[in-house]
Amino acid sequence: MPDKVLIFSRFPKAMMVRIGERFELMDTGGKPAREVFSAEQLAGVRAMVTSGSTPIGGAAMDVLPKLGAIICYGTGYDGLDLAAAASRGIAVGNSPGANAASVADIAVTLMLAVTRRLLPADNYVRSGDWAAAKPSPLMRPQPGNPGRKVGVYGMGEIGRKIAARLAAFECDMAYFSRSRHDVPYQYMPSLEALADWCSVLMIAVRAGEDTNHAVDANILRRLGKDGCVVNISRGSVIEQKALVAALAANEIAGAGLDVYEKEPHAPDALTALPNVVLTPHIGGHTLDSHMAMQDCVIANLEAFFAGKPLPHAVKGAVPA
Template sequence: MPEKVLIYSRLPKSLTQRFADRFELLDSGGTPAHEVFPAEEVAQIRALITAGGTPLGADDMDRLPALGAIVCYGTGYDGVDLKAAAARNIVVGHSPGANAAAVADVALMLMLASVRRLTAADSYVRTGGWVEARPSPLLKPPPGLSGCKVGVYGMGEIGRKIAARVAAFETEVGYFSRTRHDDLPYQYLSSLDALAEWCTVLMIAVRAGAETTHIVDADLLKKIGPDGHVINISRGSVIDEGALLVALKDGIIAGAGLDVFETEPHAPDGLTSLQNVVVTPHIGGNTRESHVAMQACVVANLAAFFAGETLPYQVK
């Protein structure tokens, strides 16, 4: 008889079918399990699948007394209270690097769109501005990418792939992360402040957590400067969105490309109304290949847990 697995977050059926072929799924549609399923069934749940950003705290865990494994669909696990899980002997797994290439591609897309004013240019053509030769301040010649300094904040799997991609555009690449990687051919900056002062484009690829919440604030944005751009493909919590809005409106920085927001799916109206902002709906890892790879990690983690083995992709 297949093991039961709770689908804790709201996930499309198309993404969970592979799990249904292997396990008996209890899909709560994002509603707390105790509000959907009988108490005796909830009491037997030993493992769940969740989106990494979905809040999952001590109280939620206590409602699942038999819970032994939390498996995140994707790389992130910032929504999971790791200390609470450890205190309850609950292991946490994720899908490290499974979507790194896809996310890095979107980072490059946003960088190019922001630096070269893609959305403004698109609108200029569609609204007749080009035909009518209307003046457009946003289409004044911007600095090009050749020789541009791109600073990568966070040098994990995604950061490495971003760095390799931007280097192909004849840019200078620097980075700051908790660990200096001597195997990389890029300049290491000693702090995030130093990286911001050095770079023209700040690529945010750091893992979310209490220590990175709003770390990109008004002071840091000033260091990037009026020709600078901020690209965020990590988590919206890393940027102080109020400070970013002021910086974009007042010309403190030139532009931003955002795939993530602090309170998704709600992108602040102030940001989406600006022409020097490019926005996408958290699509960084949304490719067929990425989903196949992430699902394989989820299945491997669940299979190992139910077999009494160490999770192959355990959060440490």
């Protein structure tokens, strides 16, 4: 009989097909588990699969008295209370680096779309203004990539792939992270120093309490009126109100965002701005990335039910 696994977050059913071939899935559809299943049904569940951004505290864990493993579908685990999991002896796993290439690709795509003003250019053609030879200040020449100073905030797997791609575009690269890495890019001693130096700030840092609103009004001012910011990390890293204010006042030139403080993001002051390119958190949403993330989820679950250590355990999430 297949082992039971609770699906805690709301996922498209297609993402769970391969996992469902190996385990008996109890899908909550994103609702509280007790609203969907009885206490008796939940009593024997030993593992759950969740999205890393979904909040899970001790109370949610206690609904499953035999819970021994929380497996995050994807790289992030910022919604999970690691201390609560550790104190309850719950192992935590994720899918490290599984979607790094596709997230790096969307970061570069957003940077190009913002700096080359692709959305205004698209509208210039569709509106007939180009055919009518109507002048547009948005069509003025912009700086190209050779020599462009790009700063990467966070030099994990995604940050490294972003830097490698942009170095091939002849950009000058620098980075700031909690520690130095063995990479061929200039290291900056602080986020402030990185913002002072670069014209494009790429946010690729892991979300957490120490990075919450790290990119605030001060950092945005340091980027300057010709600066742009791209965020493919988590919306919590940018102080969104400060970003809207900086964009509206032309204190920075533009932004490319795949993540937001609240998701899904409804139309508001941010979406009304013409100097912003927005995507609906699709950085890791490619077929190959999903296959790789599912491979990690399955490997973690199989190891857990076999009584073995998780092959993709979250660093620092050690059960007490």
